[in-house]
Amino acid sequence: MKLATYEAAGHRSFGILTPGGVIDLARRLGVADMEAMLAQGLLGHAGSFANDAPDHTRFRLLKPLHHPGKCFCVGVNYPDRNAEYKDGSTLPKYASLFQRVPESFSGPDEAILRPPESTQFDYEGEIVLVIGTPGRRIPAADAMHHVAGYTLANEGTLRDWIRHGKFNVTQGKNFYRSGALGPYITTRDEAGDGPFHLTTHVNGELRQEDTTDRMMFSMGKIIEYVSIFTPLAAGDIILTGTPTGAGARFDPPKWLVPGDEVVVTATGLGTLRNRVADETP
Structure with missing residues (x-):
């Protein structure tokens, strides 16, 4: 199934997306939203x-989840991304993690916002795991059974702000509506477990391309690792990392500017499309 949160006739609801329209699940299930x-x-x-x-x-x-629960993001999870840093480091033993807040995401076909505090606005196309079954200390072999489905993200980043602190990237990853989620959740029983082919285009130019079977930490391993230190709940999401090709890695860098269009696509998971606009202070 493809599960969507939507607005129709001025009313927000959620349901099953079909070729002919959307089936209202809020009315049929008696719950308010996807999270419930x-x-x-x-x-x-x-x-x-x-x-x-x-x-x-x-x-x-x-946005398929208006207020997701915990939102974890994996950094540097494709081997070419690790090589981009040119620091001579070997492949990491543990996943690099940080968190985002729900307000940092726009929805599909909505603007992503460049704040007035920075012009180093960058894109990162990613595949997102949506947790459906709670768990703690979940073995990797069982981890995918805890996944309800997948969606896509543009994990928008303010590059100069991620360097403000010595040990974290939180500031540059959480500007209001700097990223995006969507367009819908494809359930695991429909999409399978991949591998998924992931691409990011900016103004029609292919910038990022890779497949999930090349991730240094598989989806199962990520869930196993995160669930060691915190219980995972239904409605939590995990962004699994972005391939090489973000704007910061070009010489000179290719920062996003108002009017740019960023399109993230993955096989079987749809297309997330957003234009860039300046945030009004």
């Missing part, structure tokens, strides 16, 4: 409505 459906373990029940007639044929897609 996942938290109450209703994903399996939602599938029983997949053949219903669509309730809406005119609608606008929103």
Whole structure:
């Protein structure tokens, strides 16, 4: 299934996205949003409505999770990204992690915002795991059974701000609506476990391309590692890392400017499209 949060006739809801429209799950399940459906373990029940007639044929897609739970991001998870740093380091033993807040993401076809405090605005196309089944200390061999599905992200970054601190990147990763999530969640039973082919285009130019079977830390290993130190809950998300080719790695750098269009695509998971705009102070 493709699960979407959407707006129709001025009302926000969520449901099953079909070629003919969207099937309203809020009305059928009696829950307010995607987060509540996942938290109450209703994903399996939602599938029983997949053949219903669509309730809406005119609608606008929103962020699939308006307020996800914990949001973990994996840094430098493709081997070419590690080589980009040119520091002579061997492949890491543990995943590099940081967190983002929900307000740092726009939705599909919404603007991503360049703040007035920086002109070093960059893109990072990524595949996102959406947790459906809670767990703690989850073995990698069992980890994917805890995944409800996948969505896409542009993990927008203010490059100068990630260097403000010596040991963290939090500042440059959490500017308001600097990134994006969407366009919808593709359930694991439909998408499988990959490998997924991931690309990022800026103004039609291919900038990033790789496949998830080349990640240094597999999706299962990431879930295993994160769930050691914190319980994972339904509605938590994990951004799994971006391939080489971000704007900072060009000479000179190719920073995003207002009017640019960033398009992130992965096989079977749809296309996330956003234009860049300046944030009004």
